[in-house]
Each structure stands twice: as C-alpha cells, then as structure tokens.
Amino acid sequence: MAAPLTFLPATGTPPEAEASPPVRRADERVNILLVDDQPGKLLSYEVILSELGDTLLKATSAREALEHLLRTEIAVVLIDVCMPELDGFELATMIREHPRYQHVAIIFVSAIQISDLDHLRGYEAGAVDYVPVPVVPAVLRAKVRIFAELYRKTRQLERLNAELERHVAERTAALEASTARLRESEQRRSLALAAGRMGSWDWDPATREYTWDEGQYRLFGVDPAGFVPTPESVDALLHPEDRARMRALGRHAARTGEPFDAEFRIVRPDGETRWCVAGAATTLDAAGRRRLSGVTHDITARKRAEEALIDLNRELERRIEERTREREAALAQLFEAQKLDTIGQLTGGVAHDFNNLLMAVLGSLELLEKRLDPQDDLAHRLAGNAIQGAQRGAALTQRLLAFARRQELRPQTVAVAGLVEGMRDLLERALGPSVALVMLLPADLPPIRIDANQFELALLNLAVNARDAMPAGGTITLDGSAVAQAPGLPPGPYVRIALTDTGIGMDAATLAKATEPFFTTKGPGKGTGLGLSMVQGLVAQSGGILQVSSAPGQGTTVALWLPAAAAVEAEPAAAAPLADPAALASCTILVVDDDPLVRIGTAAMLEDLGHVALEATSGAEALALLESRPGIDLVVTDHAMPGMTGLDLARRLRAAHPALPVILATGFAELPSEGETPLPRLAKPFSQEELAMLLAAVLVPEAP
Template identity: 70%
Template sequence: MSAMRPDRVNILLVDDQPAKLLSYEVILGELGENLIKAGSAREALEHLLKTEIAVILIDVCMPELDGFELAAMIREHPRFQKTSIIFVSAIQITDPDRLRGYEAGAVDYVPVPVVPEVLRAKVKVFAELYRKTRELERLNAELEQRVAERTAELQASTERLQQSEQRRTLALAAGRMGSWDWDVATGECHWDEGQFRIFGVDPATFMPSAEAALRAVHAEDRGRLSTRARRILASGRASDVEFRIILPNGEQRWCIASAAPTLDASGRAVRLSGVTYDITERKKAEHALRDLNGELERRIEERTRERETALAQLLEAQKMDTIGQLTGGVAHDFNNLLMAIMGSLALVKKRLPDDPRTMRLIDNALQGAQRGAALTQRLLAFARRQELKPESVDVPRLVSGMEDLLERALGPGVRISKSLPADLAQVRVDANQLELALLNLAVNARDAMPLGGTLGIAACNETAASVPGLKPGAYVRISVGDSGIGMDEATLAKATEPFFTTKGPGKGTGLGLSMVHGLAAQSGGMLRISSQPGKGTMVDLWLPRATPETSREGAVEDRAPGEDAVSKTAPCTILLVDDDALVSTGTAAMLEDLGHMVIEANSGADAIELLRTSPRIDVVITDHAMPGMTGMELARRLRESHPSLPIILATGYAEFPQSETDELALPRLTKPYLQEELAAAISAVAETVSHQAKVIPLRPR
C-alpha cells in the first residue's frame, strides 16, 4: 500500500455492508488518499456537512435511502453540486438505470464484482481532477495576492496616486463597493459614487461626513462601529467591521468596511481611508443555505421516522401473528381437555344420586371448566383468532338489554349514565362478543372507582378519513368512561397487553382489555384509550357501520332448536371422527346418552374407510385439526362421495376462514361444547335432512 500523500484529498465511501466498505478501503488504499466510510445515507450526509469531499462512492441498493435518492439530496446542496459521484451497483445496469443515475448527479458507474484496477483508475481520475482544481484555485489566490501586493507597492509611491487609483477601481464595482476617505483633523470626507450608491443617497444633495454616515448605521451597530474606528486610530493597524445600514426608503442592507489609517512622521493617525462592501446578497445566500440545511435535516429526520414507524408496525404485526399462532395451538389443545372434562362431568352429574354435597362439588368443577373456556376465548379474542358471527347490531337496544346485568356487575355505588342517540347507525359485529366487551369495560371501570362514581356509555356516528389505524369509512364510536383513579402514561402504554393487570394477584387475568382490543381489530375497527391519573379513563371502541347488504344478512337470526326439538330427534347412527381419544370418548358418551349409536374413527382416512364399509351412517361429526387430513379436507372428500350426508364440523378455535364452511354449508360446533349444544346441532341437521326430502333418512334404532 502506498504512503499517504501530503496533499491527499477526502474520498467518501457509502455502503450499508461493512464487508464491502472494507474491500473498497483495501482497493483504494493504494491511492494514498484519505478514505472516509459511511454505513448509511444519514451518516454520509453528516460527513458531507462537516468535511470537504473530493469523490463520493455510493452503493445503489441501500435500505434507508437508495443511491439515487442520496445522490439527488446531495445535489440539492449548493456546496456539492460539482462533487464527483460514482455509483456501485450489484445488479445489471440498464440504460434507464444509467439515465436515472446521471439525472441524479452521477458521473460514472462501477458494476459489481468490482475490478480493483478499474475502480482505482476511475477514483484516481476524479481525485486528481479535484486536486488540480484546488491547485488552480490556490494559484489564482496567490496570483491575486501578488496583484494586491503589487498594487500596494504602486500605491505606496504616492498618496494621491493611491487615492485616485482606489476610487477608480472601486467605482467599477457596479454599486457593490464604495470607497471613502476621512481627514481626522478637519473632519472632511470624500465618497466615491459607489459609496453614495450603497447608502442610497444623492451626491448632489447629501453632504458626506462621519456623523451622517453614523446616523445611517443601524442603532444596534453604531456603538460597535464607533469603538472599532477609535481602535484603528489608536493602534495604527487596519481592520474590518461588519454592520447594517438603513437606507432612506427603510430598506436594510449588510455591509463590511475595511479601514486603514495614514500615519504622520510621529506615528499619529491623520487620515482614515477604506472600502465599504455591500454583502447583502451574500447574507441572503447564507440564510438560504442555513434554511436549506435545516430543511435537508428535517427531511432526513422525517424519512427516518417514517421508516422507523413502518418497521415498528411490521414488528408489531409479526408479534401478533406469532402470538396468534401460539394461542391457536394452545386453545385447540386446551379446549380438547375442557371438552373431555365438561362432557364427562355433565354425564356424571346426571347419573349420580341427588346428594347436595356431591352436586355442589360437580357444579364447582363445571364452573371452573367453563371459566377456563372463557379464558381461552379471551386469549383467542386478543390474538384475533376467535370465531366471530358478525351481524347488524342495534347498540342502544343491546345496551338496554344488558342494563340489568351491568347494574348487578357494577353494584349500588356506581351510577350508569347513557347517551345513545336515536339516529345511531347499526354496527357490524358479533353481538355476544360486543356484550362481553362492554361488560369487561364496565367491570374495569368499577374496579377503578373503589369509592363509587359514574360509568358513562355514549355512542355517535363517525366518518374516518385520516384517523391513524382505521381504514377510511363510516363507523360508530362507542365510548365507555369512568370517573375513577385513571392511569399514568406507563400503565396506559401496557393496558392492552395480554396478562397485564393492576388489580393484584388473583383479582384479574389481564385479558379484559386485550379481548376488547382483539375484537375491535378483528371486526375492522380499533380501540383507543385515554386516561390521566385522578381524572378517570375513556375507552373508545370504533366499529364499522352495517351496510344495507350486511343489515339484511344480520336480520337472519340463527334458529337453534329448543329442548322439545332436541328431545324429538330420532336416534341415529353417528360417525365420530377425532384424533384425541379423551375427546372422542367423552363425546361418544354424550351421544350415547342422547340415544344415538356411535362409530368412532381417529383419522380422516379411517372415516372414509368406515363409510365405504358401513353405509348406514346418518350423521358425521368431525374435528377439524387432525394430522394427515383435516376435518375440512374430509368434508370436501365426503361431499364428493356422499353429497347429501350431514356433516358437523367441531373446532377448538377459528383456524380457517368462515367462507370455507359457508361454501360447504357445514354447521359448526365450537369446543368445548355442552351436551345440549351437541344435541341441538344434531337436531338442526336432522331437520335439514327432513327438509331435503329425507335424501338420507334418520333411521330409528
């Protein structure tokens, strides 16, 4: 590697991959230049604003800003409009790509894999060009300095020739420069045309003097200008001072005065001569550059925030998906266990003697299993995996119908205040889940008001056009507020997280708000919570309005058969398909207790084989989540071979779109289900078969 050159220039290497930056450093190290590395567009811009750069090597494909965007932003800055930019691209470069690069400000392309000799040669050319340009500028500066020195030497030959030459030169500055001369002893002043022009006065009417000039200076700058003049006279050394002047028309202009004293034989200043430069345009350019830098930094910060927000949303979506998958698997297994427990306990309860102590213990066990089922439903609601049955819901009617339940849950210390307008639109949501959500919010509000208070339930029609987290459309906003203790920012940030609770051990699952949040999101709406310590909490539940089409769908209510219909269902032969032996045994026992004959199969393949050898099957009840062949796949196979055979699909959670079951017209049983629900499902398919002219009659046994 060559030694560093004494006149080396800065080369900026921009790439988000450290390995590529290292390879560029090794390849270009032989040039002996100063290599600066940047791993991102933001870091590159920071180097550019602080360092003089000769050549910029940019990778085209970068995650934050690609090479084209970075080059365009660099070219927007006046300082870098002539800086050499070379693109490095690992993809095939097409003519449109080249045109786009050149439009963005590139001077050359280097394809990957990089040929070290080619890259070094190209960078060397532009580095040398930069160096030669700077050398030329230096020579020009030296030439100007020599000219200035020669001019000073000529001016030293005679004072009057110096003054005459100075006035003549400054007069050619087209109003940007003016010269002046002040006799300290007599106070006599001489201004050239440029000086009159800068101060905006007419030479025919204005009498130049030190006092008149000082009056034109901005009030804030007069003291500084006077002090500087006295220092020049006292020290006998030339100096510059920057100040503002106010023209007769009120316009403000920026100036710099360069003043030098003339000394007599005793070293005392007897004259003060100088040049005034009008730098107003330069000041405007500086302000514009500062504004441009600020705008550039603002745009970089905005893009960074946008990308960070998008990344955070992606991570949140991935987290929710992961939790959903985990929750679904847990819910399926947990519901299978609850299915076996609840079914067995119900059958045991029917067959045991009527002993109050025993019945109380069995009821307690059943209540525990039902609480476990409710906990599973809350987990599924949070993970947006619960099975929803959306319909058109009249919110005022729903709230009115559950008012007694709310009063019992809240107790006598909490007053309910309602504001539900008559013209409130209907919402598209699962009515049972909405009731559960409102009850959860009410219980949370009660716990936040230990000394009593007011629970407010209000609703209004809303139209969302640019509400974060909502698709544009028509909504109903249901607000549930309390006058309780409220939450601080830290608690509010975690309020909807699963299992987070402030109620203490054994007093809350931490799934109430999580369930409401999941219901809102799964229904196409959102949940917003606002709270302050000591000022209560307001929960806004946004739900989409029901359209005329969905209103007609929601008007069709599920007609579950009553106890009479269930009891009148004729005994039949049922093929029960489930890979879990506990669930299969418990369900078979419930079916036999209802008077049906049960044939069990532990897989979809076994079920198909049994149907082939046992044609006297009246109804099939199948689990969905089974290895090898799911219940949905089994149903499709049976629709092809036995198109009229009634099939009931049982599932632990909503792991497939409702449209698939709708397509096959499959009734659903959600685990864990009770014997009454099982009987109702069989009664419903039996009724369907009878309506279809008994294509497969249910045969009594």
C-alpha cells in the same frame, strides 16, 4: 389445484354501507399485481381491493406475472402459494432476483395449512407477509393498503429529494457565481475605486484629521462638497453596535503600531446598511508621529450571499428532517400493523390448542363425577370446582378468539334500544347499588347487524370495567345516536353507542395501551387484560370501530361505531321440538382425532351413553377402517389434523358413503367452505349432554 377462496362471514359492511373506491390522480395510483391460477379468486381479490383506488393487474400464471413485471412498475404482488408450473415460492424467488424488484412487497395467500418450514421458505423467497384462507377482506385490504402507501410515500420522497437536489444545485451554482464575482472584484482593486466599491483614507491621531479619496465618499454615500470627515461625523455613519469597537481598534493601532483590520457596518444617509472591511498600516511622518493609512472595501454582496447560503442550509436540514419523520412514521405504522397481526395469529392458535386441552379435561371430569360416591360430598365439590375452573378457561379462550377476530359469530339484525333495555336488570345487578345506570337510547335508533349474545357480553364487560374505575360509586351513562360518518370508516349510516363513567379516568400513557391485549390496571390476578381487546375484536369483526377517550379525574368514554342495518329481522318461526337422546338406540360411532386425549375422552363419553366407539388417529386411518368395518352409523371428526383435515375427510365420505352422517368437532371458529350442505358442528370444548343432543338430532328420525 389450490383450494377455493373463502371469506370470514360478517366481516364486511352491508352492501348499503359500502364506500366507493377513493378517486386518485393518475400520478398517485400504484400498480398491484394479483397472481392466481383461478379466475374466480382473482375476481374476488379485485372486488376486495377495488376500494384502494389503485390499478389492479391480474395474472393467471407465473409467466403472465413476469410479463407484467417486465413492462410495469409494481408496488405490491399478491401470490397464491399453490399454482401449476411454478408455485408461489418459486415465482417470488424469480421476482427477487430481478434488480428492479429486490424490495417490492410480496404477500402470499395460502388456502392450506402452512407449517413453520413453509413460512421460513416463504420469507427466504422474499415474502413480507402471509394471508391465510379464509381471507378476511378488511385484513387483506389493510395489509395491501399499508404496503401500497409505503411504496407511494417512497416514490413521493424520491421525487421530493430529486426536486430538492435540483434546487440545491441551482442555488449552489448561483452562490458559486456570486463568489466568482467577489474574487474578480478583489483581484481588480484598482478598478474598484471607479466602481465605488473601495475607498482609501488617512487619519492623523494627533490632529484628529481625516483625509478621504473620492471612492471613500461614494462608499459611505455622502457628498464630498458638503460632508467633512471628522471623528464625530464618521462615528455617526457607523452602525451603533459597531462604534465602540471601531474606536477601540483605531486607538490600539495608533498606540502600538500594529496593523488595523476590522469588519463593520455603516448606515448611509439614505438609511441603507452596508457591510465593509477596512485594513490599514501605521506609518511615521517626518516628526515621528504615527498615522493610519488604509482602504475600505464594501463586502455587502458577499455577506448577503453567505446569509443566503446559511438560510439554504437551514431549509435543507429542515426538509430532510421532515422527510425523515414521515418515513419513520410510515415504517412505525407498518411495524405496528404487522405486530398486531402476528399477535392475533399467535393468540388464535393458542386458543385453539387450549380448547383441545379443555375438551379432554371437561369430558373426563364429567365422566368422573358420574362415577363418584353420591355420599362423598367433598369429592363432588372438588369435581365441581374443577369443572367450573375448566369452564372459566373455556370462557377465556372465547375472549382470546374475540381478540384475534376468530370467534364464530351468528350475526342478526337487532334493535339496539330493545336489546339494551332487555339486559337492564343484568347490568344493574352487576354494577351494584353504589353505581347509577342512566340509559339514553332513542326508541327510533336504527338497528344494527351483530351477534346479539356477544354484543350483550361486550356491553357487560364495558360496564364492569367502568364500575371498577369508580371505587366510591358514581354514574354510568349509556347513550346512542345515528350518525352519517364514523372515524376511519367508509361514509354511510352508522349507530354510535357510548358508555361514559364518572371514574378516575386514565392518563395519556395508560390510554395509549388501554386496548392492547393482556394490558390491565387492576393489579396481578384481578384481570386478564382481554376485556377491552375482546370488545374491539367483536366491533371490528362486525364492520365497526372502537375509540376510547379519557383524562385523569374526568372519567372515561368508550364509543362504538357500528354500521346501521336496513330493518330488524322478523322473529324466527317456532323451532321444531328437539330429538330425545333417550330415543336413540345403541350405535357404532367412529371418532377421528389426532390428539389422543381428546379422542379417548370423546370415545369414553360415547361409551358412557351406551354406544360403541371406534377410534382413528387420522383421516387416512378412518377411511381404511370404514372400508374394513361395515356397520358404522356416524363419524365424529376433528378438523385440524395433519395430512387430511376434517372437512377433507367429510368430502371423501360424502363421495364414498353418501348416507353416512358426519359431525365436525373443532376448536376453530373459522373454517373453509363446507360445500352445499353444512356439517353439524360441535364447538370444543363440548359437554356430554351437548354431544348426546347432537347425536339424537342427527340420527333420530323426525316424527311424521
């Protein structure tokens, strides 16, 4: 049985800000197949994806899914990895074997930790993407929307191509018919005279006399009774651009005796321009003088057909180029979304591993510092520097998690104006005397729901970036307003908060990369390139959007759109006094962690606090130790462990030892559901003091 579906908290908009699904015409909707053996998860997917406005088909088994696929055209298939009978990999393989679905988009949903081999197996089975649980609704919608739109665009392109081919076939048939008519007309020249499409003529260069037949008069559109063909009158009927060429060709044929062939235009007295072709042969009269005798053929219809074919080819090329650009744009959009998602997953994993390393470093440094000679100032300074460096590393991991949208948020409804006014002194100290700070935040600005501490850190990051863009000083303006629409977000009330500087600004190339992770303009060693990415991650995780506008010499504006909340939450009641760690007697504590550095460091901190520390490298080893060693007072366990996670271990302990407290120490911000009672948590890296305080809170009984 697969694990229950869970969601990252605070990633969606409040209920009052949810948008209705887009209304699509029946021919625009595509079918999305949802496959999971748990009806509850299918209902969750249906709620998440209903905003797309497409048709959602549900199947609780592989057999049901295959029945849908045989009956219906499917654009995207969302498959749970773990299912009875056939798992997700086997179902994907069967789908790919069907000729009709060799290119359908298959997305796996996995609620368990997926190894590299599982990823490889999934891609070999035909998957285009993985969605890990807990599911981020916005991310799931975005991924499904991309593949649905790609399917929709592909079908539209196929329809347009079919329509274009039909038009080309019709036009080609028309041109072929026209060409056939031209061939018939050329084969029956004897009948062309009567039809007025050909005329014969004779020219004596010596006397400059023309002799025309009736067909020649009809072709030029002149009346034989009133028109006298002379070199001057005939020149007047030739197109101005063709006159000099025709005179030169006629003189050359009369002088050399070579055949006369020319294609030219005439302008008839009624103003109509027609294309003609003339051919003549040189003959000698009784006196030995050369004469030109030939025929003129009206080829206007053929010329117009050729021009129509040229126009058709140009239109065909234009439409093919346009469709190609649209397809390339869709593929580029898909690639960019996959690239950012891959970077986010990689960054989140690196941050988690780095938290484990920092845990071992900070814990060991704290214990080492306590054992240094109080008189050795240099050793204390060096230890302090090392601790400070490790703490800066911990801050960097928080930025990485913020970029990857995996940081742990504690959202609350806050008044923006009051929150920003409360950090005015902090902002002014960070900006320095050369930068003026102007705040234009109305007191009646609607509240927003966000992690207040992370929001303050985001504003401070933006302000420091703006300060660095004004080396000679300047002004930073922070303003806010209530708006009814945000770019790219569902309709609803939003709060727009913008920070504008008067700095050097950015060109288009720099602006395009401004929010990319690890991109910085501050030079080597002067910036992580994560500040703006962190802000963007926080805003997106809170249901909003970030946009940057800038131009060289005109400063930069960073605008945040965040969903408006209903009302500011009441001040929480005064917290109960914290338990005193000194009141905690010596305990026996089991430390469970697969990382030996973290496990040994945590055990050392516990022993330094006067407790007995036992160690286990896995959940199975911890369960065995608990069965063989009575008297264990508390368990401190990591979450991400092979075989059995920390949450799985906690559930087993609750069933077997309901009174045994469990503390979850992890570098993960996103965790699956912990059940009815959340576990006390320590976020890695943690200090000895934080560990002691949480132990006291868990083990020291409250005063009556």
